[in-house]
Every structure is written in structure tokens, then in C-alpha cells.
Amino acid sequence: MKEGNPSKRRASILKFFRELPSQDDDGQVLPISGLxxxxxxxPNDLEFIELGIFECMVALIWKGLNNHRWLFHGQNIYNPYYAAHIIGSYYTMNMEEFAERAVHAGVIPPHWSNFSKGG
Known part of the structure; x- marks a missing residue:
């Protein structure tokens, strides 16, 4: 986060977002809390949105739903909670553009988005 070179910073954050959901250690709660x-x-900063924070947070929520062994290990129980807050409480509540990006990232399963259209 404190990397002075913007290219290196973006590359590191992108890598972090891509790798975080596949990690099984219980040391994830601190970086997710930091996020x-x-x-x-x-809440209006586009950088994390562009780098895939929604996709990362969605993956953590689904991981918690599908892998109870991981969810109940250490402090992992907090990860989906923080992920949901990151998605809903900060980014998507402030900017319509971010809410639309969240939907495209899979935050809401496709059959739920059809529900709002009367389908």
C-alpha cells in the first residue's frame, strides 16, 4: 500500500486480490480489515474497484459459504463479514457506478438480478 511507484503498487494490489481467496491460512483477517x-x-476511490476488489470479496464470501472447515478456522469467520461490508457499506452505497460494477463482478447471483426486473 505504501509503494511509491504506482505501477509496482497496482501490480502488488492486483496480485494480492487474485491470490487472497485461494489462501487457506488464518492470517487473512488483518489485511481484509485493512482493506x-x-x-x-x-469510498469513492476507483483504484481498488479497477484492480478487482469486488471479485476478491465475492470469492471470499463464497469460500465462507462453501468451505466451513476454512470458515471456522482461526479468525476466518470475520473474512466474509468484512468482505460484505467492503462491498455494500462503503463502495456501492456511495456511487451508482460502483454498484453496477459490483453486480457485473458477481456480487449478486444472476438469478437475483432477474428478480429485481420482475423475472
């Missing part, structure tokens, strides 16, 4: 704090302070 939550960053989202809370900078």
Missing part, C-alpha cells in the same frame, strides 16, 4: 478501513476512508 475495510481503506474503503471506509476512501
Amino acid at each position: 475495510r478501513n481503506t474503503a471506509m476512508v476512501h
Whole structure:
């Protein structure tokens, strides 16, 4: 996060977002909590959205739903909670564009988005 070179910073964040959901260690809650704090302070910043924070958070929520062994290990129980807050409480509540990007990232399963259209 404190990398001075913007290209290196973006590459590191992108890598982090891609790799985080596949990690099984229980040390994830601290960086996810940090992401939550960053989202809370900078809810209109497009950088994390462009780098895949929604896709990462969706993957963590689904991981919690589908892998109870992982979810109940250490402090992993907090990961889906923080992920949901990052998606809903900070980014998508402030900007319609971010809400649309969240839907395209899979935050809402396709059959739910049809429900809102009367389908």
C-alpha cells in the first residue's frame, strides 16, 4: 500500500486480490480489515474497484459459504463479514457506478438480478 511507484503498487494490489481467496491460512483477517478501513476512508476511490476488489470479496464470501472447515478456522469467520461490508457499506452505497460494477463482478447471483426486473 505504501509503494511509491504506482505501477509496482497496482501490480502488488492486483496480485494480492487474485491470490487472497485461494489462501487457506488464518492470517487473512488483518489485511481484509485493512482493506475495510481503506474503503471506509476512501469510498469513492476507483483504484481498488479497477484492480478487482469486488471479485476478491465475492470469492471470499463464497469460500465462507462453501468451505466451513476454512470458515471456522482461526479468525476466518470475520473474512466474509468484512468482505460484505467492503462491498455494500462503503463502495456501492456511495456511487451508482460502483454498484453496477459490483453486480457485473458477481456480487449478486444472476438469478437475483432477474428478480429485481420482475423475472
